[in-house]
Amino acid sequence: MGTSLLASCGLPWRYHQQRIVPYNHLLGHSSQGSLSSRAKVTAEFRESGSLDGENEKSSGFLKRRSVLVSGVSLVSTSVMGSGREGLAVVKQGLLAGRIPGLSEPDEQGWRTYRRPDDKSGGHGVGWSPIIPYLFSVPQGWEEVPVSIADLGGTEIDLRFGSSKEGRLFVIVAPVLRFADNLGTDATIEQIGPPDKVINAFGPEVIGENVEGKVLSMNVAEHSGRKYYQYELEPPHVLITATAAGNRLYLFNVTGSGLQWKRHYQDLKKIAESFRVV
The missing domain is CATH 1.20.5 (Single alpha-helices involved in coiled-coils or other helix-helix interfaces)
Structure with missing residues (x-):
């Protein structure tokens, strides 16, 4: 591999708390x-x-x-899903858990989810701000709660699902887990070529070695950022990987055999819509 893998980043979590003083305390205590x-x-x-x-x-x-x-x-x-692409400065919020991030449906009935700027880093990844990401889903897809005890891993930042079509989840991991010399503005190319990335992180997505399961690998570019796109089966899964800041983003879309057969085109469109903003 030639690049050192780190089991954990070992960096402390930092939560910046703000004390909000009620307005009525700032004014006089008595109006008499x-x-x-x-x-x-x-x-x-x-x-x-x-x-x-x-x-x-x-x-x-x-x-x-x-x-x-x-x-x-x-x-x-x-x-609430503004059409603006993002703020000039990324900040780490204090609000954890589920915050509305879906836009209204477009003419085709698709909605865009954008990670709220004030959503905290959450479990395992809260030690630095997460650059927002977005993706599109058809009507009927909704956010699913992520627990600290989530068996899928402590670095799962988001889950979505549709009982009819399938499910997705987003892993946001520190690049320090992969190498210690990538700086604070890493690119997916610095982490490695597509085959190296999928061999290193694919097992986290499907729970087993990916050897012999990768059907296709592609590289796409949007707004100057490279995205690695994979299709694996079985199990059926579409993965889009990229890097931004000091994070690796793994966007994973999957479904049962029947869902895959009936809704493959929608699932592929969801996977290809992922962007870091």
Whole structure:
């Protein structure tokens, strides 16, 4: 192989917590008091010149509150499936678990899922921000909960499924597991050629050696990023692999024999729609 494999990255998880102070605590705790008392206080502030300072502070607070509201609006837009491709800066959110990320159906009934910017890294991969990814699914596909005790592995970031057509899951793994000299902006080509990548990571997807199971390997390029595309059987599975930042992304679409036979074209379209944004 020529490249050292690491069993684990050994880096500590980092969670950046923010304390949110309720708005009503930032204002006075009591709204009571006589009108004459408040008038007297106002007069004293005016005489001492402090009223203008308080007005400035109040104005500054309102401006900061306005910025906070704008920020919440921006996050809400991205979570609900905005058509924008992404934010200039990737941030690690505190919100774990399932957050709505599906768009409204297009004319063909397909919906686009975009990983919400404020979704945390989750189990096993929370030590640095995850660059968002997206993919498309037909109507009827929905997100499936991922547990820390998920038997599929601690680095599964997302699961989707349709009882009619099949299921998919996304593995987001640190490239440090594969090599220690790829830096913080790795590409799939640096990790290795298509055959090396599938031999190293394919067993994590299907639970067994992939030798003799790879039917096809292709390389696609979108917006300057290379994607390795594989088809394996049995078991029937389509894998799209790429790298971004310090992460390896494995997008896996699978189904039963009957689902594969009836919905192969849809499953292939789902697999080929995967992008890191």
